[in-house]
Amino acid sequence: MKKIVVLGKNGQVASALKRTQPESFGVVYLGRDDADFENKNQVLDKLQSLQPQIIINAVAYTAVDKAEEEKLKCYKINTETPGYISKWCQKNKAIFIQYSTDYVFDGQKEGLYNEVDLTNPLSVYGKSKRDAEALILQENPSSYIFRTSWVYDESGKNFLNTMIKLADKDELKIVTDQTGSPTYALDIASATWRILKSDKFGLSFGIYHMVSQGRTTWINFAEEIFEQIADRYPKTPKLSPILTKEYQTAAQRPLNSQLDTTKLYETFGVQLPYWKDSLKVCLKNKFF
Ligand SMILES: NC(=O)c1ccc[n+]([C@@H]2O[C@H](COP(=O)([O-])OP(=O)(O)OC[C@H]3O[C@@H](n4cnc5c(N)ncnc54)[C@H](OP(=O)(O)O)[C@@H]3O)[C@@H](O)[C@H]2O)c1
Numbered sequence: 001m002k003k004i005v006v007l008g009k010n011g012q013v014a015s016a017l018k019r020t021q022p023e024s025f026g027v028v029y030l031g032r033d034d035a036d037f038e039n040k041n042q043v044l045d046k047l048q049s050l051q052p053q054i055i056i057n058a059v060a061y062t063a064v065d066k067a068e069e070e071k072l073k074c075y076k077i078n079t080e081t082p083g084y085i086s087k088w089c090q091k092n093k094a095i096f097i098q099y100s101t102d103y104v105f106d107g108q109k110e111g112l113y114n115e116v117d118l119t120n121p122l123s124v125y126g127k128s129k130r131d132a133e134a135l136i137l138q139e140n141p142s143s144y145i146f147r148t149s150w151v152y153d154e155s156g157k158n159f160l161n162t163m164i165k166l167a168d169k170d171e172l173k174i175v176t177d178q179t180g181s182p183t184y185a186l187d188i189a190s191a192t193w194r195i196l197k198s199d200k201f202g203l204s205f206g207i208y209h210m211v212s213q214g215r216t217t218w219i220n221f222a223e224e225i226f227e228q229i230a231d232r233y234p235k236t237p238k239l240s241p242i243l244t245k246e247y248q249t250a251a252q253r254p255l256n257s258q259l260d261t262t263k264l265y266e267t268f269g270v271q272l273p274y275w276k277d278s279l280k281v282c283l284k285n286k287f288f
Helices: 012-020 040-050 071-091 124-139 159-165 185-197 218-228 262-268 275-287
Strands: 003-007 026-030 054-057 095-101 143-148 171-175 206-209 238-242
Touching: 003 012, 003 040, 012 026, 012 185, 040 071, 054 071, 071 095, 071 124, 095 124, 124 143, 124 206, 143 185, 159 218, 171 218, 185 262, 185 275, 206 262, 218 238, 218 275
Parallel strands: 003 026, 003 054, 054 095, 095 143, 143 206, 171 238
Antiparallel strands: none
């Protein structure tokens, strides 16, 4: 059995990896106390003592707006430390799996982005993740980068939980001109395990897009959430559309976040479910 380390324990994707982990895999989950990404030596010492053959990195600095002020911290966690881990993997013949983001793109393309499209991040967070992709693949070509988008889970800080928290408001202004795929952390985790089990795993390294099927806007995502929780929250807020340019945030977001997942399907036979179906599953898991 291969020795696997998941970096991250309590984040959306890390906790979903734990919940979906096949029994046949032996996995060690390392939280911030075991391996603080701001302390490179602690992380590398931990890897040295555990000697994993596969490392899945679910740690990230994900506070996209705060990253504009905390650039160095964001770079350390999202770029530098993953770079060192990748180098460790290269020396120790381990495979590195990293999650990345739709925010590596500027959103100016019409239609779906594929893996070879030029990146041009608009934010510090996006740049830190884009630079991590390049650094990781440079240090250890035996790496997988799974780009995902608009991640939500039953708990954690995400759009779904924000909408549920605000369900008693009379009106909410929601952005209408950003398009992407809301993606359930549990689907990312299940897809990751399926890839690890696949006989293609260990071949065809590189970047893959890993998001739900189907695409929507934030306002339509909110509409769908309120429709699906109508039994519990019958009084839904009025949803008023606003444009990205009217909604001031420190970090700029891409208008088009649509990622083409053909490569993932053609390589591993793995496809995430349709986003509305996954939302149903997530709400069922959350409330029952
Ligand atoms: N969230 C999204 O919408 C989104 C979209 C696209 C791509 N992604 C990517 O998907 C991956 C997983 O994201 P997620 O949504 O699961 O993120 P998340 O819920 O914000 O979790 C991030 C994890 O990183 C840990 N962490 C942060 N700083 C750390 C440090 N210095 N040392 C050790 N651990 C640290 C956090 O630990 P604590 O629990 O101790 O704080 C947390 O467990 C990331 O690579 C992210 O860039 C996310």
